[in-house]
Amino acid sequence: MARANIFVGLEIGTSKICAVVGESRTDGSLRILGVGQVPSRGVRKGEIVDFETATQCVKDAIAEAEDKSDVTVGSVFLAITGSHISSFNNRGSVMIPEDQEEIEDSDLDNVRAAAAEVSIPSQNAFIHSILQHYYVDGQEGVLNPVGMLGRKLDADFHIVHGIRTRIQNAIRCVKELDVEVEDAVFSPLASAQVVLDHHQKNLGALLIDIGGGTTDYIVYVDGAVKQSGTLALGGDHITNDISMGLRLPIARAEKLKVEEGSVILGNCLPGETVVLQDESGFVGKEVERETLNTIIHMRVRETFDLLKRKLQQQDNYLDYLGAGIFITGGCSLLKGIDHLAGEVFELPVHIARAQSMAGVKSAIENPQLAAAIGLIKYAQAIHMDKPRGWISRLKQKLPRFLGLLLFFIS
Amino acid sequence: MIDINRSLHLGHNPAENITIKIVGIGGAGSNALDRIVLDGVENADLVAMNTDVQALTGSVAAEKVQLGREVTRGLGAGGDPELGVAAAEESLEAIRTSLEHASMVFVCVGLGGGTGSGAAPLIAGLAKEQGALVVVFATMPFGFEGKRRRRQADEALEALAREADAVICFENDKMGDAISPKAGIHQAFASADLTISQSVRAIASLFKRPGLIHIGFDDLRVALQNHGAQCVFGFGEAEGDNRANEALTRALKSSLMDRGRMLGDAQSVLVNICGGPEMTLNEVQILMEELGKHISDDAQIRFGSSVDRAMGNRMSVTIISSVAVEVEQVAKPQPAVIPPVALPPRISRVQPKPVAKRQPVVVEPEPVETDEDVEEMEQPAVASPAESFVEAVAEPMEEAHFAEPSAPDSPASEDEAGDDSLFGLDEPKPAAKAPAQVEKPAARPRPPVTRPPRIITQPSPVAAFSAAPKSSQEKQETLQFEPVTRGRFEKSEPTIVDGQDLDVPTFLRRNVRVK
Incomplete structure (x- = not known):
């Protein structure tokens, strides 16, 4: 096959909806052609709560991806998540x-x-x-x-x-736009395709994808998926905590979390404050840095504690994680989150992003896009499997067939 | 020792000595009964009553009563209620014996046919005579069963409302809605049976299970009192992390709930939450909060909660209420208009006479009224307030028969029983007592004219039942929770792990001060 395959990965996330267009070369390499990303509305905790608004956002994201990659999107691979899974x-x-x-x-x-x-x-x-x-x-x-x-x-x-109707809702949201859904993929499985390499999967690895509304995880041991799941907790919860604890509007709390937030305690000077500026640049409220970090720390630590308990309930695969823990998703950008995870899990922790990719550099380096990029790799794996299976089987049988033919002719 | 009277033996535990009999009358009734047996019900005797011997033999109930051995000769009543009545009358004695010693009788009946429509009111009346509390679970025929059947059902329902303490009415049409259009007719009827079975079991366990916050029969009556054309009933059970929410969702999905929309119009809603010993306050709280979104702010919530070891890690929610017909809701605030409105057959469902009782209560909000006003209210030209008072007291008396002495262990809460006995249950006593109380106003006729009504409402909870739901009981019954804040997740499905609502900020849950 001379023509390269084009795949589109779509993730309807809680904080953003992104469509990634990728190209699979014949030699197996992948190249990102374009990324469309819009802030998400109508999605809570990874699930669609406002169908029309979400559909509009998906439409915008796909349109942007089409623009940037100069490809018409006819079908997508869809990442799904939610606590029902x-x-x-x-x-x-x-x-x-x-x-x-x-x-x-x-x-x-x-x-x-x-x-x-x-x-x-x-x-x-x-x-x-x-x-x-x-x-x-x-x-x-x-x-x-x-x-x-x-x-x-x-x-x-x-x-x-997972619950059938909720999965169908996500799929319908895309089909409304006359775009086919080739496959629905559980989001951490997609992320793992690009975040973990073969070696790490064999050694044993835990991938934690902390997104806006959900924390998805997947455990690989001996190269096989042993455990996976979703906690309906994520960056939104941290923002909400800050907003309630410091009495700030949500948007301001989000900005504060991204720009100043850290999960490390006891690392700042006593009485050190963060000064909030309003839109016009005027100095507004002052927030004590330690307070901010305490709020974030408690939430993140609790999430990790919960996750640890969940993983230990079943066979305790934590003991088999030779390669350690890989954190991706938007929240992996929180300062110090790897230290905290290391403290809770007592394992080496890496902040990970998509590997073995070429193309739009900013996209690959962005851990928020791990799932969407992973979808492309997943799609490639599936497509490579199908034609190759068919061709290789033909190849296997061809010599025998030819031999028979020759036998009869002679 | 073994032969010792059950009620004596268990006398110290009021929840235990309630003997419940579940009576299925007619074909639909015994079907429902079979379903109840299948689902299992705790400590209740099941009695099947039918004219049709064949159907009766097929029933799984332990006790069977054949109605009208002579009249129908073992055949059915052929859709003729008259024949049903005759059959029941013939078997009066048998019915009476089978209902002996019951303190609660649940009557399951499908109205519209012969046996059910004819015999049920009579049997309900008999049970009542024996001193039992009677709750009727009636199903109304499907629309396609014809207008005649419907009319018969309506008439029977009216008669039942006169005899029973409470009637819970299920519209088969409504229940049919819940079933997928492809499902067979068999399934449609089965779902009706299932709903009845669920509600019977839910109500039985309401009184049987040890209650942290107990729901009494009085609560049930108030919840059903709305003279509603429609009973709203929901039951849901779930286990797992998110059980509180799922149980509620399932309850709201019940066929008579219309996804909780019906609750919006309800004046008084009875909610019972039952769970294993591990049920947390937080779960109850979450559940009630969610439920609150479906109930109007004015509605009175009667909340009960019980812990049952047998529930394990499951949790169940029972929601019972009734929704008034629109005409009535308008009429409600003006009790003076009610008598004529309340007369049409379909309206007075639960208690035929509460309308009359409402009068004394109505006077209360206007204590400054002059004598003349009161005279206007009490139509007979009142010579002295004493007379009107006696009338008013005597009125509720007639209604008070559900707490007759033969059933001292009735589930009505204890203090209530005490109040009732204060009046005594035989006629002469209150008559003697009432004037004594009123003597004071009689001596000084003018100023305290408005007092008698006030006296009435206080000692007689029976009268309070019929009062508009905004009685003083309200505050006692609803649990006041500390407000929990979930911020932007207020409207989304809560994330509950190990009984904790994780949408509430961690620092709040851990009580860490951040300022």
């Missing part, structure tokens, strides 16, 4: 029929279907079932069992599900 691990198993020698592709589909045969609440729908490992007759850690001999095939899957 939950996940669990499940094992599916199938017996290989007696008359069949080796494990075939269809068996993989069967085992995936078997793993999905679990009861989730009736209003919920499956979002992902992500393969972890195969087992062939109890042998662990098989990555690709096709062609192997065996009687019993098991597979562990990480299953992500």
